[in-house]
Amino acid sequence: MTGVHMRPDDMLLSAFLDGEVPEQFRPDIEASIESNPECRARFEQLKRLRATLQRHDVPELQARMAESFASIQRRVAANPRVGAGLRWRQIQVPVPAIAAAAFVVVALAAVVVWSFLPKAPASAPDLLAEGQDVDVTIRVDDADMERVLEWLADKEMLGEIRIQLPEQQFEIVGEPVLLKPDRFPEDFSE
Amino acid sequence: MQRSAPSEDTFRLVYDHVYPIIFRIAYRITGSVDVAEELCQEAFIKYYERVDMFPDRDQAKYWLIRVTKNLSLNVAKRVSRERKAYERVYHEPQRRAKTGEDELIRDEEALEVQEALQRLPEKLKTVLVLKEYGDLNYREISSILGITEGNVKVRVFRARGRLMEILKEDTESDRGTHAT
Known part of the structure; x- marks a missing residue:
């Protein structure tokens, strides 16, 4: 207060x-x-x-409650779609369907797990052969380089190949040269 | 394989608790016991289809009240449109037909109150019906109607004021009729 x-x-x-x-x-x-x-x-x-x-309450409420409950039950029983709600909502699933569903789930899980596993690095020729846009640094030997150039010539494609040599053992002489596969290995010798 | 169905006991418990509430609401909004009964059945059949959707009885209750309120207002609007169309055609106010339900409501005051409620604007009538017959507090009403608690407070107050005016007008009108 x-x-x-x-x-x-x-x-x-x-x-x-x-x-x-x-x-x-x-x-x-x-x-x-x-x-x-x-x-x-x-x-x-x-x-x-x-x-x-x-x-002034609603007249005969209790009596109407009981009647309504019975009426709802009748209406639900008469309409299977409505019955999907409670007593009638029991899902019957055959065993083969369960097995098939389980197989699909396991297969999907395997695909997902496989896609996240670390993979061995692919060689440059393999990546190019798959049609991928290669932007990686890969150690190659002479044989690989030959395969890359042969593949490009075969597919009539161009690939930008940057060759990095250890600076301690090599020095840059002259300007960069565009190598043409059909002139390999003559140009390469330059 | 069978998935166990939700218990019918849940439905029965909600029915026993909520039916009297939504019946009163539907009756006070539509003004007809038979229509109220039909609307309540419709609401509970809708509830039947999603009985396991509600985390507790209160959520089911609020949902059922909302559904019943909407169904009742739709009926009330339709009846109002039909009455106005009748009055336009025959140029006279349509008298309430004497039905079995009217015979049940012998108390004249009860009829007057019910008719006065019908004359309230929809927003005021809804909030007052939910307050007086829904057994709900302002917070629950605000949640059901999607308005603020402050708005509920204002509407309840205005509804009471308007209802008192209507009842007063009716009383004075009756006195005038008897005097002549």
């Missing part, structure tokens, strides 16, 4: 009637209703309205 009597407006009284006013404000409102005739009259009006609304 704060000691200062408030004059609650009608909206506050309506919320108070519904028990929706915070605890700390209730004593003041109760005091106002008790001490202020006008406030009490308005609150009593709201209470009378509620009593009027709630005085």
Whole structure:
């Protein structure tokens, strides 16, 4: 109780009637209703309205409840689609179908696991043979290089091949040269 | 292989707890006991199809209330349109037909309250019905309607104010009729 009597407006009284006013404000409102005739009259009006609304319940509610339950059961039984909801929702699955489903699940799992396994690095000719855009650094020997150039010539394709040599043992002489497969290994010797 | 179905006990428990709530809501929105019964059955059949979708009874309850509220408002709108069309054609207000249900509701005050509720704007009527007949607090109503708690508070207050005005007008109108 704060000691200062408030004059609650009608909206506050309506919320108070519904028990929706915070605890700390209730004593003041109760005091106002008790001490202020006008406030009490308005609150009593709201209470009378509620009593009027709630005085007349739905006729024969209990009897109608039982009838409705039976009717719902009949309607559900008569309509298989609705029956899919509760008592009638029992899934019949044949054993071969379960086995097939299990096989599919295992196969899919195997594919997923395999796709995540680390793979051995492919050689440059193999990657090119697969038609992939190769952008990797691969150590090759002379035989591999020959295969790459032969494959490019065979497929009438071009490939940009950057050859890095250990700088300690080699030094760059002259300008970069475009090698043509059909002139391999003459150009290569340059 | 058979997958075990969700227990029918779950359905029965939810039905026993929620049916009276949504029945009252549907009845207060549509104004007809028979329509309310039909809508509740429709809502529970929808629930039947997804009974294992809800983590607990409260979630099922809120979902059922939302479905029932929407179904009821659709019916109420259709009835309102039909009534207006009738009034346009015959240039006179359509009287409520005396039906078996009306015979059951012998208390004149009950009819007046029900008719006064029907005259509330949809937004106000819905929130007041959920408050008075749905056994719900402001937070639950805000969750069901997708509005803020503050908005619920304002709408409940306005609905009560408007309802009091309508009932007062009706009372004065009745007095005028009896006096003449």
